[in-house]
Amino acid sequence: MQAVILAAGEGSRLRPLTRSKPKALLPVANRPIIEYVIDALLENGIRDIVVVVGYRKEEVIRHLNRLEAPIQVVVQERQIGTADALRAAESEITDDFLVLPGDNYINAESIARIRKERNAMLVAEHPNPSNFGVVVIRNGIVREIIEKPEDAPTFTVSTGVYSFSPDVFSYLTTTEIPDALSAMIAAGRRIRAIPADDWQDAIYPWDLLKMNSRMLREITPEIRGTVDASVIRRGTVRIGAGTTIGPNTVICGPVAIGSNCNIGPSCVIMPDVSIGDGAVLEPFTYVADSLLMDDVTIGSHSRIVSAVFGRGCLLADHATTHPAANFIEIGSRVLKTKFGAVLGEGVQAAPFTTFKNCIAGNNVTIEEGKTVTGLIEDGTRVM
DSSP, rough: OOEEEEEEEOOOOOTTTTTSSSSGOOEEEEEEEEEHHHHHHHTTTEEEEEEEEOOHHHHHHHHHSSSSSOEEEESSOOOOOOOHHHHTTTTGGGEEEEEEEEEEEEHHHHHHTHHHEEEEHEEEEOOOOOGSSSEETTHHHHHHHHSSOOSOOEEEOEEEEEEEEGGGGGGSSSOOOOHHHHOOOHTTOOOOEOSSSEEEEEETTTHHHHHHHHHTTTTEEEEEEEEOTTOEEEOOOEOTTTOOTTTEEEEEEEEEEESSSSEEESOESSSSSEEETTOOETTOEEEEEEEOOOOOOOOOOOOOEEEEEETTTTOOOOOEEEEEEEEEEEETTEEEEEESEEEEEEOOOOOTTTTEEEEOOOOOOOOOOOEEEEOOOOEEEEE
């Protein structure tokens, strides 16, 4: 069986994190999301894999070339929808095949459930169905797909994982795959709904925290760096090569720390934290339920909770992220959510900065003693 992974899109609702990196390459538990998709396929013995790239395609191709999996790459020249992306792979398809988004987590058991079905879609229950294609099912057969409705008739949504025969290409007449499915249903074709075993998507930046927590449950313990004898470790902890953990630091897993980091002394790292390569946590810093990407520096006496930090952020001492429930505007939607902070790449904050339910764009600079909330555009200087 073949598989087509769609990894051409940006993931615009995840900005500012996707301004410089496609969603499929965002690290979760210190691994790009697309790697979890590829692993799930390989566990099912599916090795004929086509990846459709587009947005920042050179970066995606470089990453795929470093993997041991045999992958064929095709390019979607313009990012105008999932059906157009799938059409880009048509010349590579010779058999029944799976279609999977490269920016969602899917486990091997879910793929095992759908791979034996012909013309089927993987579905899941979701508390916020209006962010997805809502699926109406009767007796296990898809009757209707409603894209992002204001008032969803059901909590069942499409995961974006499909099993198709090659004749699906004759139905790909618009830009989106759900339109093709609706055309197939109208023509009397049966589309079977298969419940997923485990699936996660990150629609908005704070959703990465939930995905990060889920994926950290899968890590294996490994200590490759230098850990002081006084360090207390509990639970599953993974520490990369070249990393130094200073005296009197406490780490409560699941926690993943990358390579060449400098942690402590006297730091506290609580569960559900991933820290990328080259990070620095200065003394007396507390981190919980957070995703820190490569080369992040956090000054001493800081408290970081429910935060996503992009590459190269530099926070001086006494930084605080304060999770708060608030309304925030993303695109044309106003959403109520609770998190501490989402920082794009290269954010710099002076001492005693407090982030409260804040999304700060790339290269934002914040002067000393400020409390910042809401959405801050790229390149802003907060004075």
